[in-house]
Amino acid sequence: MPDTIIPRLDLRGQHLSLRELKAALPRAEFDVEAAVDAVRPIVADVAERGAAALYDAAERFDGIRPGRLRVPAEVIADALTTLDPAVRAALEESIRRARVVHADQRRSDTTTQVADGGTVTERWVPVDRVGLYVPGGLAVYPSSVVMNVVPAQLAQVPSLAVASPPQRDHGGWPHPTILAACALLEVDEVWAMGGAQAVAAFAYGIEDDGEVCDPVSLVTGPGNIYVAAAKRLLKGIVGIDAEAGPTEIAVLADDSADADHVASDLISQAEHDPLAAAVLVTDSPDLVDAVEAALARRVASTKHTERVATALAGRQSAIVLVDDVEAALALVNAYAAEHLEIQTRDAASVAARVRNAGAVFVGPWSPVSLGDYAAGSNHVLPTGGCACHSSGLSVQSFLRGIHVVTYSSQALREVGGHVVTLARAEDLPAHGEAVLARHPELDPSA
Known part of the structure; x- marks a missing residue:
């Protein structure tokens, strides 16, 4: 020491x-930008060669070439069957408590009446599909399965997949405790892939031996600097929670x-x-x-x-x-x-x-x-000072607010003149003309 x-x-x-x-x-x-240069060719290789690139990356970085990328259902089930009963009980209690807390984070749609005949509704809609990353480096993190999956499920995300690195000691599958946690949460789509290559696979989608990992809308979960760098590189192609x-x-x-x-x-x-x-x-x-x-x-x-x-x-x-x-x-x-x-x-x-x-x-x-x-509470949290502007993972991380605008003819007439005026002030007259096409009597120059 x-x-x-x-x-x-x-x-x-x-x-x-x-x-x-x-x-x-x-x-x-923690120089993520420098790591971006290291992961750029890995991400490009996955985009170009798909599953073949993932097998090569697993052999290079994880020391084993998995037999398959998608973990078979029987392997996930066996992991739960052989799980230490005390660990199972602890995971079940962790899941129960996480569900209690995260259930209160669900949001309700709200409708605001702006004027007679004019409303704006904010709808909360889950993303279509998420990729949940669970690390597998110096330690085993079944708890990260819980922290990622529970809020996604309570947000009612219709499709989710978990990725975790293949392990040499476990036949090329993710660690069995991670697989057992997936089984407890009834997650059946689990992929043996880690690092930047897993983030790329989620972003672009892959096909392997008849199994398809469709592209996701959002990638969440902690990881090493290369996972963070891949998130930065792919942000825009796919949404991310944070660069942990x-x-x-x-x-x-x-x-x-x-x-x-x-x-x-x-x-x-x-x-x-x-x-x-x-x-x-x-x-x-x-x-x-x-x-x-x-x-x-x-x-x-x-x-x-x-x-x-x-x-x-x-x-x-x-x-x-x-x-x-x-x-x-x-x-x-x-x-x-x-x-x-x-x-x-x-x-x-x-x-x-x-x-x-x-x-x-x-x-x-x-x-x-x-x-x-x-x-x-959730343990997927902002690091590196990012807590001054970012939040930890929650149900809201998987939701998008969509404004739904509904105006009647009379409600548009009442405010349309202001729309025309502001459009012309911004030198965007066609914006105002979209209103005048409906209510030509509002044209101040007529």
């Missing part, structure tokens, strides 16, 4: 502008926080990836010392010691000392973390003042790992 468990950043006594504050904060080096980067946790704490809780929560996210970000923001030097001591103990004993130690020691992680909770709030709002814990006195009041975060975890008994699995 490195000599310093986690860097310290002392901002006490400094009055930084928002620009200076953002520049001072720790961030992972390495996971992040920020903890805002005062001297009332339990140092062991804080340390365990920082480690819980650091074990995802060597680029994972773990940030503690506090006004308590005593807490800093206690957390550093707890980290030293826990990092040495955790399973993924090297991965965790690398993440904590990286430039993306830090313990940040500030003057008070007010300064801490300003900092975390500037940071806009994927996951933000509030471990302070009157944590609910402090949390209510958070404006920028993917998800907020309030008090000592709401660790981020609860949200990762079984809080009922």
Whole structure:
């Protein structure tokens, strides 16, 4: 392990502008634009050669050439049959809680009467088809199946497919726990494909051995930098949820926080990836010392010691000392973390003042790992500061608002003169003429 468990950043006594504050904060080096150049030929190859390109990419990147790309129904069913009963029970509870929360996110159509005989209705319509990506790199993520599938199903998306990388240890199929989660959710279209090539396959569609993966309208789900780069490259051809980067946790704490809780929560996210970000923001030097001591103990004993130690020691992680909770709030709002814990006195009041975060975890008994699995919230969240303008995955991610305009002849007559005037002001006279064709008496020049 490195000599310093986690860097310290002392901002006490400094009055930084928002620009200076953002520049001072720790961030992972995550150059999606550079990765776009790496994935461009992969995406082009899938567009040109379809399934053949996917088989070659699997052999190159995953170390195995699957027998087929679409996972047979019996393989999915067998995965559920052989699933550890305790894991099954945990997944079933995760699904139940996610459904409870996401069911309340469904939106109703609304009709507004603008004038007598004139209405605008906003209809909420699900996308036609989605491709849900589930990673399969350093860890296994059946929870990501739940987080992607549940909101899509509750949005009533009529067609959905899951993609996850083929695994050498499992005969070229995705990990059986991922397949079991699909079975629990009654998802029968699962593809053994990962990385940028999976995003490309969803965008363009493929055919393999009589099985067709139709192009999707939207791709969602977390992944590595190459998945994010493929999403950026293909945005416009297909909709995306976000360009998810390495996971992040920020903890805002005062001297009332339990140092062991804080340390365990920082480690819980650091074990995802060597680029994972773990940030503690506090006004308590005593807490800093206690957390550093707890980290030293826990990092040495955790399973993924090297991965965790690398993440904590990286430039993306830090313990940040500030003057008070007010300064801490300003900092975390500037940071806009994927996951933000509030471990302070009157944590609910402090949390209510958070404006920028993917998800907020309030008090000592709401660790981020609860949200990762079984809080009922969604764990597909914006990273890299994107929480200042983007939301996590929800039912709304799969819906489109369509305005339906219905005006009577009289309602058009009442407002048509304004339409003609504005059209001419914008030098688009044909716009006004479309109204005058219906009501020529409105022509001010007649």
